[in-house]
Amino acid sequence: MSVKQVKVAVGVVVKAGQILLARRNLQQHQGGKWEFPGGKIEAGESTPAALTRELKEECDISATQMQPLILIEHDYGDKKVSLDTYIVSEFTGQAKGLEGQTIQWTDFNRLAEFDFPDANVAILKALEAYLVNE
Ligand SMILES: Nc1nc2c([nH]c(=O)n2[C@H]2C[C@H](O)[C@@H](COP(=O)(O)OP(=O)(O)OP(=O)(O)O)O2)c(=O)[nH]1
Numbered sequence: 222m223s224v225k226q227v228k229v230a231v232g233v234v235v236k237a238g239q240i241l242l243a244r245r246n247l248q249q250h251q252g253g254k255w256e257f258p259g260g261k262i263e264a265g266e267s268t269p270a271a272l273t274r275e276l277k278e279e280c281d282i283s284a285t286q287m288q289p290l291i292l293i294e295h296d297y298g299d300k301k302v303s304l305d306t307y308i309v310s311e312f313t314g315q316a317k318g319l320e321g322q323t324i325q326w327t328d329f330n331r332l333a334e335f336d337f338p339d340a341n342v343a344i345l346k347a348l349e350a351y352l353v354n355e
């Protein structure tokens with residue numbers, strides 16, 4: 222049996238204390254859940270390059286500053302993911318959902334109200350620690 226494994230670049234985009242969320246389309250893996258924008262890293266591509274490309278493709282923003290937050294390995298059973306997660310602290314452009322997905326800016330302290338994929342629990346913990354020390 223082959224289990225799909227993908228390397229994903231994930232961006233926690235922060236602006237004026239708010240965080241950018243996108244809702245995964247229903248037909249996707251983990252469909253209907255909220256996520257931090259991002260996508261698969263292509264062969265030979267660095268994580269920052271992949272994240273910059275995905276943020277432009279999905280949300281129409283150009284990231285200009287990012288730093289690593291945490292690398293999460295998670296097994297969903299039907300798919301294994303490695304989420305190389307960065308904080309995107311500066312960007313240009315105005316975010317919009319270019320792939321039909323709903324996007325939303327939210328305060329950090331309201332993130333618990335959103336239904337995220339299981340792998341994101343560890344991202345939220347790391348983000349809390351990051352924001353406390355900022
Ligand atoms: N972008 C993103 N993906 C996440 C998060 N949490 C989480 O478990 N994932 C998982 C869901 C997917 O299995 C994978 C992201 O893949 P993707 O967005 O590039 O791929 P996709 O499902 O849209 O598939 P594709 O059509 O692009 O091939 O990582 C998150 O916060 N952001």
Ligand SMILES: [Mg+2]
Pocket residue numbers: 258259260261279
């Ligand atoms: Mg994606």
